Amino acid sequence: MLDIIAPFFERLYETTGLNFSPFYDPYDWNRLLRGMWVSVELIIAIIALSLVIGVIGAGAQTSRIRAVRWLVAAYIEIFRNTPPIVQLLFFYFGLGAITPQVDMGGWYEPMIGSFGWAVIAIGIFGGSYNVEIFRSGVEAVPGTTVEAAEALGFTNFQIFVYVTLPLAFRFCLPALTNNIISLAKTSSLAYVIAVPEITYSLSGIWSDSVNVPEMMVLLFVYYIVLVAIIARLMSSLERRLALPGYGQ
Amino acid sequence: MITADNWTPDQPIVALHDVHKSFGENEVLKGIDLEVMKGEVICIIGPSGSGKSTLIRTINGLTPVTRGSVKVEGQEVHDPDLDKLALRRKVGIVFQQYNLFPHKTVLQNVMMAPVLVLRENKDEVRERARSLLAKVQLNGKEEAYPAELSGGQQQRVAIARSLCMRPDVMLFDEVTAALDPETVKEVLVAIKQLAGEGMTCVLVTHEMGFAREISDRVYFTDAGRIVESGPPAQIFETPKDPRTQEFLSKVL
């Protein structure tokens, strides 16, 4: 791959001064690929965690125990109304300082690395939005449909799995898509705790090769393509799950 | 006293005694007594807000009662230790708003409860579901989604869905009230056929002609009480109570 494009970008650099070093220098090329790979891994982990938190939180909000409902409400308000970057630093430095170290055979490493803390912090941040999104989806399921399932002898668990959840998921898909896209973008915050994702990799390249504008272009292109892919995936999911004749 | 253990089919299959129901301050049912024998078709008529729907919903436990007793086949419905599943396979209900599951096809809607709740064999259930759908004139609609059907068609799916649980009693809660006039008839035909086959039916309805034609007994309710009951000919032609007379003079 690099062999094919390298001559072109080398000539581009020589003739115009536009230095896209990752496209001819194997070392930078690897940094770019690795940055993209870590970024994708990070985003998938963050989204997965935020979805799990969203489902659990939405369930906990319907709890009969008051204290549980308050905790969920407080969680949502705290994480939606404080700066995500401070949350991340609080988790990484504040909590990271008091998590135990693991013996790696001679040296010690923290149990959770910067990647792990980025997933936890941004996942929890994103989860606070997902709780509300899932809750509004569940609320949009007509009570009468649930009642019909009850009249047919479904248990509460069966009603949740076979009726409420599939309908609620469909109802909240548009809002969920927005939040997933916004989380994918927020993943770049992991830069501040040195997770080697795309923003961090490219900043490494531009401080070595002093080609900020070119790398900036790459960064913008990366995120725009990423957002377009996520939007495409979600809308195809939405189409596949669309109910014929419903909601028209 | 009749209990689930000593109940025999010659005793009332549904028996309500002194049933009261309040929503907050508002007392909707003020002491209802009602008995339905196996194979009987009962219609409950009366002005809006007289508690008819609440009454019918207490029979399968969807609305818990405040006081009194509701028995189905001798089993107290509002016993906290009651096996709800056993009750619900005995009593089917069809709602005004059909309440089909919008994310399942017609066939899946009908099959879901027997497969998931009763854990019956899927192939047997499918066969039964198909024949029930054929019975309510919905052949060829098996793979359609509810939102693709007319109101009358959806309501017939709802009837088939309830029947697929092989209930002993069917409840119909104003099942034609939300339908276009031209589709009312197809639903009534399905119910009539069912009644003709000996199914025990309890209906809340505003279709007076239908009530008169189909029922063995008619109950007239007003303000949470049963004002009078009797064979349809008597209720519709020679009502005794002035409230019944007034109501019928308005709707007939």
Added chain:
Amino acid sequence: MTDFTLNRLTWRAPLLTAAICVASTVAALAQQTTEDPVSALGTLVIWIPFILKGFWLNFVMSVLAMAFATVTGVLLGFMQISPNAVIRMPAKLVTHLFRNSPWLVILFAIMFLVPFQITLPGGDKILIPDWVKATVGFALPVMANISEILRGAVMSIPSGQWESAESLAFSRRQTLIYIILPQCVRRMIPPWMNWYALLTLMTPMAAILGVNEALGNTQAAMEAAGARPEFLIPFYLFLMTLFFIFIYPLSIYTRRLERRFAAGS
């Protein structure tokens, strides 16, 4: 019913936050060893004025960025609905670019690509402070989103409004100004306020680029006080509380407005 739960939420959530903060400070205090000359909490109290001074800059940046974003966003939104493709297409492109890029990346772009000083035609040189550049960086994503909100609001006005205005001989411009916009403003206020809150919560990112706002000052204070690990939790918690106290009433108010407007329409 929802009113009731929301009101309950309004006072219980901050109460819980306060409780959590107190609990964490107690935890921080418990960690202390007796040899420490000053407790972490005592150090925090000493540095609070310095952190608050930084927070003032967050506030200034958020207000200026919002003002800038509102003006440019509305203009961009109008360009997006222009019948002229030469105006419409670039506006769509700019909106799309800044809506779909991360805040941090936009911030970097402005910081590194805008020169630190500009030369006026007369030969005078003006230095552009970093916080001004950061303000522009924060304004751009908000601008793009306001542009999209405006476009969406205009699109949501029924076409009958346009037709009746046209039949009354209004020009397109007049229709927009006198008929369409007044109907849009109301439904734009809640999302506009949401974006202000989000923008404010993003301003601490300026610390990455050396702007001395609340986060930068917090980190500097911890450094100056001896960089002890037990500072981290109370200092960062204090910072989160600071933003929470400022933003939370705003989001409660926004939610009320949203509910009122939803009920009104």
